[in-house]
Amino acid sequence: xxxQEYHPAPAARVEDAVPTATIAGTPMAPPGxxxxxxxxxxxxxxxxxxxxxxxxxxxSRVVLSVAVxxxxxLGMFDLAGVDVAPSAYVAVPLxxxxxxxxxxxxxxxxxxxxxxxxxxxxxxxxxTAAEQAHVATTKSSxxxxxxxxxxDATYSADVGDTLLDLSSVDFAGQDKDVRVTxxxxxxxxxxxxxxxxxxxxxxxxxxxxVFGETWGGIGQSRHTVTNLGPDGPGGGQLMLHATVxxxxxxxxx
Numbered sequence: 001x002x003x004q005e006y007h008p009a010p011a012a013r014v015e016d017a018v019p020t021a022t023i024a025g026t027p028m029a030p031p032g033x034x035x036x037x038x039x040x041x042x043x044x045x046x047x048x049x050x051x052x053x054x055x056x057x058x059x060s061r062v063v064l065s066v067a068v069x070x071x072x073x074l075g076m077f078d079l080a081g082v083d084v085a086p087s088a089y090v091a092v093p094l095x096x097x098x099x100x101x102x103x104x105x106x107x108x109x110x111x112x113x114x115x116x117x118x119x120x121x122x123x124x125x126x127x128t129a130a131e132q133a134h135v136a137t138t139k140s141s142x143x144x145x146x147x148x149x150x151x152d153a154t155y156s157a158d159v160g161d162t163l164l165d166l167s168s169v170d171f172a173g174q175d176k177d178v179r180v181t182x183x184x185x186x187x188x189x190x191x192x193x194x195x196x197x198x199x200x201x202x203x204x205x206x207x208x209x210v211f212g213e214t215w216g217g218i219g220q221s222r223h224t225v226t227n228l229g230p231d232g233p234g235g236g237q238l239m240l241h242a243t244v245x246x247x248x249x250x251x252x253x
Contacts, residue, residue, distance in 0.1 A: 060112045063100030067093035087127045094120040148174050158183045164190070171195040171236025179241040187249040189242060194235030196228045199251050201242045210251040229253065
């Protein structure tokens with residue numbers, strides 16, 4: 001039997017090996033939808049400013065002219081004999097200005113009419129207060145009873161010149177109590193010559209003259225003056241209470 005010799009296969013050489021290509025890196029993502037082109041941001045369209053309302057000076061002139069004409073018409077009526085209150089010369093133009101301001105709110109802006117209206121409103125307050133004061137000073141109240149039966153226990157007035165004339169009353173054998181009150185003004189009490197009088201008089205602000213005795217000031221207390229007349233005791237009894245808040249009081253025979 002013949003022995004076969006074993007011959008090992010030659011070792012493979014490194015240079016004979018086929019190189020293996022290796023791709024390193026991150027695997028690529030699958031393709032997405034096509035990109036939409038980005039438009040540049042749109043610039044905001046500037047808003048035109050609202051047109052300012054023009055001040056209509058012609059309207060102011062018309063309103064003021066009408067106010068002056070209205071005051072002139074009042075003057076014509078006053079001259080014709082119609083009794084027109086002084087406050088009307090301010091109130092009527094003020095009403096015209098008020099209507100003008102209402103119209104002005106729709107057609108324009110401005111302060112000309114408002115200033116004139118404010119001045120007229122202030123003037124109306126002053127004139128009205130003066131009218132009321134004039135009425136208070138010219139208003140008068142007069143009481144002149146001629147018998148004891150006609151003499152009331154209480155007399156009262158708010159404002160004005162007030163007169164209580166008892167000079168014609170015969171108080172002989174009578175005992176009478178009379179109270180007189182005045183808010184503001186002048187109070188005069190005239191008594192008969194022979195009646196015995198005890199007068200309690202108070203003037204909160206003002207002056208008093210009672211049978212020749214005088215006093216005055218603010219916050220005066222009540223004064224009591226007794227006078228029996230030129231004939232002395234007799235002739236009846238009269239208790240007089242007189243109060244004036246603001247003003248003057250005089251008690252005499």
